[in-house]
Amino acid sequence: MVLEEPHPPPYGNALGVAAVTQSKAAASARPTVVRKKFAKPPVKVACLACRASRTRCDGQDPCTNCLGKKKHCSYLPSKRGGPRKKKRPSIPADAVAQPADVQNATAPPASSGFDESSGIFGQIDVLSIPGAGLRSLDFPSDVHAMFADLFVPNADNSAHVQMEPTPSPSNIPSRSLVRTYGSDDAILNAYYDFIHHYFPILPPRVDPPAPDQPLDCIGSFTESPSEEPILAYRPQSPLCLAISAILALIPHPNDLEPSAPASVIRRRTYAHKFAQLANTGIESDCELHASSTDPAEALSSERPLLDREPFHSQAPVELESVLALLVLSIYEYTQRGNLLKMRYRAGQALAIALDMSLHALGDEYDEFAEARRRAWWMTYYCVLQGSIVSTTPLAIIANDPQFVTPYPRFAADPDGWSVLIQAQQVLVSATQFVIDLNKCISTRTNMPYIYERMQQLDAWASSALARSNLLPIVPQSVACGAGIEFTTAQCIRAISRIKLSSAQIKVHRFRAFSDIPIFIKKHCDLTAASAANPVSNDPSKTSRSQDGINNIGCSCSLEPFQPSSSEYTPSASSTSSDFHTMSQFSFTSGFPYSSQHSAKMCLRASLLISRMFHSLPLPQPLLDNSQTQQGMHMLPNHLPRTMPSFACCLMQGSYAMLMIFYKARVEKQMPPDYGTNNPPTPQDRLIEEIRQGLERIIATVTNYAIAFEALDGMRGES
CATH class of the missing domain: 4.10.240.10 (Zn(2)-C6 fungal-type DNA-binding domain)
Structure with a gap:
C-alpha cells in the first residue's frame, strides 16, 4: 500500500511545515507497519x-x-502456528517503532543454563522456569510460550540474569539424534534386539532378525531439545508407543555426543512424549463410544472389538493395553524414578487382566495362548515388583488359588518361567519379612514369629536357588527349535538367581549387620544415613573409614567397626544414634543363626549378584553394511541393557559387600604400604574378591545409566 503525501495547507509555508511536522509526529507515535518478508505468507x-x-x-x-x-x-x-499474543510492559513509543529484527539483534545472548560442576544428572534442579530438567516433561509446548514473557531480562540487569533452561543453539550438537523408527515392523524388530531378553512380554520372534535401522532425521536441530518433539512416525498401538519410549532412551548410533546434556534432554523429551501418547492410546482402547452420549446404553453393552492390525501376529490386539502398561510401569521406575506411578501402572494392568480373566486360563493351547500366558504372568511379576522396590504391603495375595493360568514356556528352558515366578515370590516374601521385622523391633513384641519366619524363608530361598542352578532339561521333540529364545532363557535364569540372592540378603541382613546405614540416600528397604547417625569423631577411626571407602569410590557414611569375635558391632560413638546394635537387644540369643553365619550368607549372595548382573548379555542388533558408522565408536560394546526393574538387588549386594569389605580392612589394621612384600593371605584374597564384585556392580549401574536417568542416583552411591 502506497501512502500519498498530504497537500500543502493554504496558510503559508511556516504553518504548512508545522502541520506536516505534527502529522509525522503523530504517525511516529503509532506502531509502524513492517512490510512482510514474503509476498505470500x-x-x-x-x-x-x-x-x-x-x-x-x-x-x-x-x-x-x-x-x-x-x-x-x-x-x-x-501447535506452534499463528501469532503469539504476548503481554509486554509499557515501553517508550520509539522502542515500539523499532523494527523487530533490530530488537532481536540487540537482545542479550541466551545462556547455556548448565553448570558443568553440577551435571545433567543432579538430584536438585536449580533452574528457574518450566522446561528445566524433568519439569519440562510436565508442560506442553504452548505452556512454554505462556511463561516466556515472565522471564524476559531487562536491559539494565541482563548481564547477570540466566533464564534459558537448555543449552544455547550454538552448544547443541548438530547430530543429537533420537532413536526413533519409521514403522511398526522396525519397532518390533528393535524390541527383540533391546528389550525382549530382559522383559519377555511377547511371544518369540516370528520373522527373522533384520538390521536395526533407526531414523536418521527427527526435525530441526537448532531448537531447544526440550521443546515439543516432532515425530516422523506415530504408531497407533499403545504397546508400540510404550516400547518406543524405552527405545528413545537408548543413544542413537549416529549421535556423536550421546552423553552431552542436549542429547540426554532430547532423548528424555522424546521418550516421555511416546509415554504420554501410549497412555492416551490405552485410554482410547478402554473407552466406550456410548459413554459420553448414552451412559445407560454403555453400561449394558459389551466392549467393542478394536479395529486395527495387531502389533505382533501372535498377540491379540486386546492384550496390547495390558502389555503397554507393564512397559510404562518399568519406565516410571527406571527413567522417571516415580514409584507411585510404577505401582499405579501395574495396578491398571492387573485390573484389565483380571477383567479379561487372564488369571484363570486353562490348558488349551492355540496361536494366542502363549501371548495370553505371558501377559498374565508378567502382570503378576510387575505387581509384585512394585511392592518390592517400594517396600509396601502387597495389593494381592501372592499365592492366590484363583491364579491358575499355566506358565509360559521357553523352548530352550521349559522350567524357566516357573523358576522366575518362584524367585519373585521368594523376594516379595523376604521384603514383607523386612517390614514385619522392623515393626517387631520397634514394639519389642512377637519376635518368636520373626525367628520362625526367618528359618522358613532361608530354607525356601536356598531350595529355589538350588533349583535355579540346575541345567534345563529340553525335550527331544523341541530340541530342534530350542535356540529361538536361548539367550532370553539364560537371562531369565540369571535374573532369578539375582532375585533369590537378594532375598537371602534381606533375610540375613539384620542379623549380620544390624542394618547399620551406609548409603546417604534412600534405596529400597535399606536405611539411609542421616544427621541422626553421625560418624565417629575419632581421627584415627575416621581416617581408616575414609581410606576403606574412598578406595572403592563410594559416597558412604559408615560407622567404624570394632573387632569382635562374636558380633559385628559399631563403635561406642554410635550408641547415641537411632540405630542400636544387636547386643542392645534382649532377643539376640533367640535368632536361629549366628551373626557369622548370616554374614557368610550375605557375602555369598552379594558376590553371586555381581556375577549374574555381569553375565547378562549386552544388546547386539544387526547392522546394515550400508549404514553410516559415524557414532558407532560406542557400539555394540557400550549399548545399555534395558528394563532393569530389579536394579534394587544391586544395592542389596553392594551393601553386604561394603559392610564385610570395611570390617575386613579395619580388622587387618593395614598400613598404606601393606602387601608390597608380604604373600597374600586368605583375607587378602577375600578383600580382592569383594573389590572385584563392587567393580562389577559399578560397571553394571554405569551401563544402565546410559539410558535410564533415575538409576544414576545408584551409581553415585556405588
Missing part, C-alpha cells in the same frame, strides 16, 4: 520433509518440494 503447517530440511513448504498435499524430489509428503498438526 507462510503456511500454518509444513510437511515433515520440509521441516527437516528447513525448506519453505507451500502446504499442498503433496507439496511442490516433495513432488520435485520424489519424497513422501506427510503432515502432522502443529
